[in-house]
Amino acid sequence: MSHFVLIDGNSIANRAFYALPLLSTSQGLHTNAVLGFTTMLLKVIEEMKPTHILVAFDAGKVVFRHSEYTEYKGKRAKTPPELSEQFPLIRELLDAFAIKRYEMEGYEADDIIGTLTLRADDEKIKTTVITGDKDMLQLVSENVSTALTRKGVSEIDLYTADEIMEKYGLSPLQIIDLKGLMGDTSDNIPGVPGVGEKTAMKLLHQYHSVEEVLAHIDEVSGKKLQENLRNNVEQAKMSKSLATILRDAPVDLQVNEVTYEGYNADQLVEFFKKMEFKSLLSKVKGASNTADSYGQGAMEDAVEGETESESKPFQYVLINEENKNEHTDKLSSPMSMYVEMDGENYHYAPVLGFGLASADYVLYVPFDVAMNWPAFTEWLADEKQHKMVFDAKKEIVGLSWHDMKLEGITFDLFLASYLINASESNPTLAGATARLADIQVANDDDVYGKGAKRALPALEMLSEHVARKALAIWQSVPKAKDELEENHLTDLFNKMEEPLSLVLAEMEKIGVKVDTAQLNDMGVELDKQLEELTAKIYDQAGIEFNINSPKQLGEVLFEKMGIPPEKKTKTGYSTSADVLEKLQHKYPIVIDILHFRQLGKLRSTYIEGLLKEIHGKTGKVHTRFNQATTATGRLSSTDPNLQNIPIRLEEGRKIRKAFVPSNEGCYILAADYSQIELRILAHISKDKNLIEAFINDMDIHSKTAMDVFGVEKEEVTSLMRRQAKAVNFGIVYGISDFGLSQNLNISRKDAGDFISRYFEVFSGVQNYMEEIKKQAKKDGYVTTLLHRRRYLPDIASKNFNLRSFAERTAMNTPIQGTAADIIKLAMIQMQKTLEEKQLKSRMLLQVHDELVFEVPEEELEIMKELVADVMEHALELDVPLKVDVNYGRSWYDAK
Structure with a gap:
C-alpha cells in the first residue's frame, strides 16, 4: 500500500532548533536543528515506511497573502543566524537521505503541501503531513492525516477527522473558521478582537462557519461579543482567507515523482561524520565497513577481477568470447543468478548481463556473450540445473522477449523477503541482502546515476556490480530459508507465492489483445x-x-x-x-x-x-502484476x-x-467472486446469523437490514438495504460511527446506534473483532487463514491514533489477506488444470476478485463449469464461496 509523507520543512526545522540546546561541531558549525530534523526523519522512515516522501520549504518572505494583508506574519522575530546557517545543511541532509525537496516563489510550504495532499487524496493514496502547525489540520480527510509534533520533534500526535472531532468538536475544514475567528498570533492573522479559542469553538458549534456566525450576529449572546463581531466583519472574512491553505497552487510536481526507495547509506554516513553525529552512525543500515568507493579498481585484466571490499578481496571472472569455453564446467547446480536489465519495465528493457555465483566462484556473463554461448543457454533452460534468483517473474519474462528460456528456479529471494516482512513493499536486492549477506551491494542509482545523469557504467563497474548481486543472493538464501521456517511461512512460499510467480509470468507473456x-x-x-x-x-x-x-x-x-x-x-x-x-x-x-x-x-x-x-x-x-507490493x-x-x-x-x-480475444472464434470469460470478504468474515467469526445467511444463499444486505431494523423481507426498503450494505462492508474495515455517518449522510448518533444494533444481531462478529485485537497485542502480528503474516508494531502504542489504526488493520488483514490468498490458490489450480486437460483456453488477467480468460468457442461450456468449480473450491470454508461467470466477445460484454 502506498504511503505518501509530506514534511513541513520550515516548521520542523524551527521546532527542532528551539527544542534542542545550541550544538556545534568542532569547526563551529551549528547543528541542533539538523540533528533534530535527522532524528525525526529516521523515525518517520522506520515507523511510517513511506513509499513517497517530500519536504516542502518556504521560498521567501513575500507570498501572495501579503497582497491581501501587508502585515501577514509581520510580527515574527527575525530568524536567528544560528538557525539560518543550518537550512543549507538540512537540504544537504535531505540529499543524503535521497528525499526530494520543493519550494516555490510566492507560496508557502503549506500551499505546496495543500496542493499535493489534494492530488494524493484524489488518487486514494494514504497520506501523512508532518508539521508543527495546527493550520494543517484543515487538510485532513479520509485518506489524509496530519501528524503534529510535540516535545520538539521527538513525538507526534496523529490526527484523523475522528480525532479532530474528538478534540475540537469540529470538522477539518472548520479549523479554517476557527482561525478566522480567533486569529493566529504566530502568523499575525488578526481574527476578531476578544474572541479566543474557547469562544470561537462555541460559536462554530452553534453556527458552523465564519459566514454563518456573521449572518447571525444579533443572536450571539453577549453585547460586547456582538459589537466586536459587527465591527470586524471584513477582518474576520480576511482572517479566514489568510488561514486557508491553497489546494490548487501551480506545483509542477506529481505524487509519482517523489517515490522513496531508501537512503544512500554511505552518503549518509559521510554526512553524519561531517556533522559529528557519532551516536547516529550505528543507525544507518547497509553502509560499507570501509570508505572505499564502490567499484574502484575493478577488473584490471580481461579475465580475473579483484577489488578490495569489506575485510577480504572480492573475486569474480568476467566471461568473454575468448575464455567462455574454458569456464563451461562452472555452469553447475545449484547456483545463484541475477539478470541485469536496463530499465524497470522488463517487457521493454534490454538485458545487459548475468551474474552467477556458487560456493567456489562468481561469474559475470555479458548478454552478447551469453547469446552466443550454447552451453550457457542450455544451462539456463535446463530445469534440472537449479537456480536461486531475485524476482523470478521479472527474469523469466524479461528473457522471453529475447527468446531465452529460463527454467529450474528453486528459490526466489524477492518473494521470500516480501513474506518475511510484508510491510516492506517491493524489496530491493540491496535492501534484502544488507541484513542477510556478508557482501555489500550498492543501490542501482549509485552505479547508474539518477534522472538526467543516468548512464550505463563502464564494463568494469557494471560487471562487478552484477557479480556482487549474484554472490549476495547465494549468501542470503540459507538465512532466508531459516527465517521462513521460523515464521511458519515455508508452505506459503513453496505452495503459493513461488508457483504463482510462474503463473503470472505466463499471463504477462501472453498479454491481452x-x-x-x-x-x-x-x-x-x-x-x-x-x-x-x-x-x-x-x-x-x-x-x-x-x-x-x-x-x-x-x-x-x-x-x-x-x-x-x-x-x-x-x-x-x-x-x-x-x-x-x-x-x-x-x-x-x-x-x-x-x-x-x-x-x-x-x-x-x-x-x-x-x-x-x-x-x-x-x-x-502486457501489464506487470505486482506480487510483492x-x-x-x-x-x-x-x-x-x-x-x-x-x-x-x-x-x-x-x-x-x-x-x-487474440484469436478468431474466441470469447472473453470473466469469473468474479461474490462478496468474498463477507463470506470469509462469516467463516472466521463463526457468527451463526452470517453463516446461516450465506448457506441459505440469502441476499446478505437484505438479511442484515431485516435483522437490524427488525422487519420482514418484504418490508426492507432500498434505503434500509443501502444502509445495511454500508455497514456490512464498513465493518470489515473497522468503520467508526463518524465514518458511517459520512458515508450515509446521517448523524453520528444514528450511525452509532446502527453499528450497536448490528453487533447485537451479529455478536460473533463483535467477538471476533475484540479477540483479534487481543491476539494481535499478544503476538505483535495477525495472520490469514493460510498463515500470511502482517506485523503491527503500533498495536500496543500509547499513542491513541497509531494504536487505533493498528487495531483496524488487525481486524481487516485476516479477511482481506485471506481473500487475496484464495484467488491466488484459484489461479495456481486453474493453470494446472488447463495444462492437465490440455485446454487451449488461457488465463489473461486478475483484477481485484475477478479472473479473466480467453476461451475458444468449443471450450466455452467446459470452462464455464470448470472455472466456477476451481474458484469455488480453492479453499473450503464454513460457508460456500460463490462465483459469477459471464462471457462475451469483449471484456465489457463478459460482465
Whole structure:
C-alpha cells in the first residue's frame, strides 16, 4: 500500500532548533536543528515506511497573502543566524537521505503541501503531513492525516477527522473558521478582537462557519461579543482567507515523482561524520565497513577481477568470447543468478548481463556473450540445473522477449523477503541482502546515476556490480530459508507465492489483445461528448471560456453567475472536485463541469494511455502484476494499471470493450467472486446469523437490514438495504460511527446506534473483532487463514491514533489477506488444470476478485463449469464461496 509523507520543512526545522540546546561541531558549525530534523526523519522512515516522501520549504518572505494583508506574519522575530546557517545543511541532509525537496516563489510550504495532499487524496493514496502547525489540520480527510509534533520533534500526535472531532468538536475544514475567528498570533492573522479559542469553538458549534456566525450576529449572546463581531466583519472574512491553505497552487510536481526507495547509506554516513553525529552512525543500515568507493579498481585484466571490499578481496571472472569455453564446467547446480536489465519495465528493457555465483566462484556473463554461448543457454533452460534468483517473474519474462528460456528456479529471494516482512513493499536486492549477506551491494542509482545523469557504467563497474548481486543472493538464501521456517511461512512460499510467480509470468507473456480501432472510436465518441458538454456549459454560462482553467472557471461560476463560492484565495476561487461536488445538487452547470472533467480524464488517461502501452511486437498490452507490493498479499498491476479503470462510470466501463480475444472464434470469460470478504468474515467469526445467511444463499444486505431494523423481507426498503450494505462492508474495515455517518449522510448518533444494533444481531462478529485485537497485542502480528503474516508494531502504542489504526488493520488483514490468498490458490489450480486437460483456453488477467480468460468457442461450456468449480473450491470454508461467470466477445460484454 502506498504511503505518501509530506514534511513541513520550515516548521520542523524551527521546532527542532528551539527544542534542542545550541550544538556545534568542532569547526563551529551549528547543528541542533539538523540533528533534530535527522532524528525525526529516521523515525518517520522506520515507523511510517513511506513509499513517497517530500519536504516542502518556504521560498521567501513575500507570498501572495501579503497582497491581501501587508502585515501577514509581520510580527515574527527575525530568524536567528544560528538557525539560518543550518537550512543549507538540512537540504544537504535531505540529499543524503535521497528525499526530494520543493519550494516555490510566492507560496508557502503549506500551499505546496495543500496542493499535493489534494492530488494524493484524489488518487486514494494514504497520506501523512508532518508539521508543527495546527493550520494543517484543515487538510485532513479520509485518506489524509496530519501528524503534529510535540516535545520538539521527538513525538507526534496523529490526527484523523475522528480525532479532530474528538478534540475540537469540529470538522477539518472548520479549523479554517476557527482561525478566522480567533486569529493566529504566530502568523499575525488578526481574527476578531476578544474572541479566543474557547469562544470561537462555541460559536462554530452553534453556527458552523465564519459566514454563518456573521449572518447571525444579533443572536450571539453577549453585547460586547456582538459589537466586536459587527465591527470586524471584513477582518474576520480576511482572517479566514489568510488561514486557508491553497489546494490548487501551480506545483509542477506529481505524487509519482517523489517515490522513496531508501537512503544512500554511505552518503549518509559521510554526512553524519561531517556533522559529528557519532551516536547516529550505528543507525544507518547497509553502509560499507570501509570508505572505499564502490567499484574502484575493478577488473584490471580481461579475465580475473579483484577489488578490495569489506575485510577480504572480492573475486569474480568476467566471461568473454575468448575464455567462455574454458569456464563451461562452472555452469553447475545449484547456483545463484541475477539478470541485469536496463530499465524497470522488463517487457521493454534490454538485458545487459548475468551474474552467477556458487560456493567456489562468481561469474559475470555479458548478454552478447551469453547469446552466443550454447552451453550457457542450455544451462539456463535446463530445469534440472537449479537456480536461486531475485524476482523470478521479472527474469523469466524479461528473457522471453529475447527468446531465452529460463527454467529450474528453486528459490526466489524477492518473494521470500516480501513474506518475511510484508510491510516492506517491493524489496530491493540491496535492501534484502544488507541484513542477510556478508557482501555489500550498492543501490542501482549509485552505479547508474539518477534522472538526467543516468548512464550505463563502464564494463568494469557494471560487471562487478552484477557479480556482487549474484554472490549476495547465494549468501542470503540459507538465512532466508531459516527465517521462513521460523515464521511458519515455508508452505506459503513453496505452495503459493513461488508457483504463482510462474503463473503470472505466463499471463504477462501472453498479454491481452487491445482493439486499437475500438479505442480510437471511443476517443472520437468522447471528443464528441466533450464538444457537446462544452457547448452546453457555454450556453449555461453565457460566455465562452477555458473550462480547464481553474482561474477562468472560478470567475465564471462565482462572479459572472453569482454562485456562492465555497473557498476563495488571493489567486482566485477554488474549483477543486470537493468544492464542486458540494454545489452540483443546486446548479446544473456544475454537474456538467464534473462530467466534462471525468470524460477528459478518461480520454487522456485511459484512451491515450492504453494506446501508448500497446507493445510494438505483439499488438497487445502486457501489464506487470505486482506480487510483492501490498501488506495484505493482494496483487496490483502497472503499465497499464488495469485495476483503476473507472467502471462505475458507464463511459469508463466501455473501455473494457477494447479488451478482446487474440484469436478468431474466441470469447472473453470473466469469473468474479461474490462478496468474498463477507463470506470469509462469516467463516472466521463463526457468527451463526452470517453463516446461516450465506448457506441459505440469502441476499446478505437484505438479511442484515431485516435483522437490524427488525422487519420482514418484504418490508426492507432500498434505503434500509443501502444502509445495511454500508455497514456490512464498513465493518470489515473497522468503520467508526463518524465514518458511517459520512458515508450515509446521517448523524453520528444514528450511525452509532446502527453499528450497536448490528453487533447485537451479529455478536460473533463483535467477538471476533475484540479477540483479534487481543491476539494481535499478544503476538505483535495477525495472520490469514493460510498463515500470511502482517506485523503491527503500533498495536500496543500509547499513542491513541497509531494504536487505533493498528487495531483496524488487525481486524481487516485476516479477511482481506485471506481473500487475496484464495484467488491466488484459484489461479495456481486453474493453470494446472488447463495444462492437465490440455485446454487451449488461457488465463489473461486478475483484477481485484475477478479472473479473466480467453476461451475458444468449443471450450466455452467446459470452462464455464470448470472455472466456477476451481474458484469455488480453492479453499473450503464454513460457508460456500460463490462465483459469477459471464462471457462475451469483449471484456465489457463478459460482465
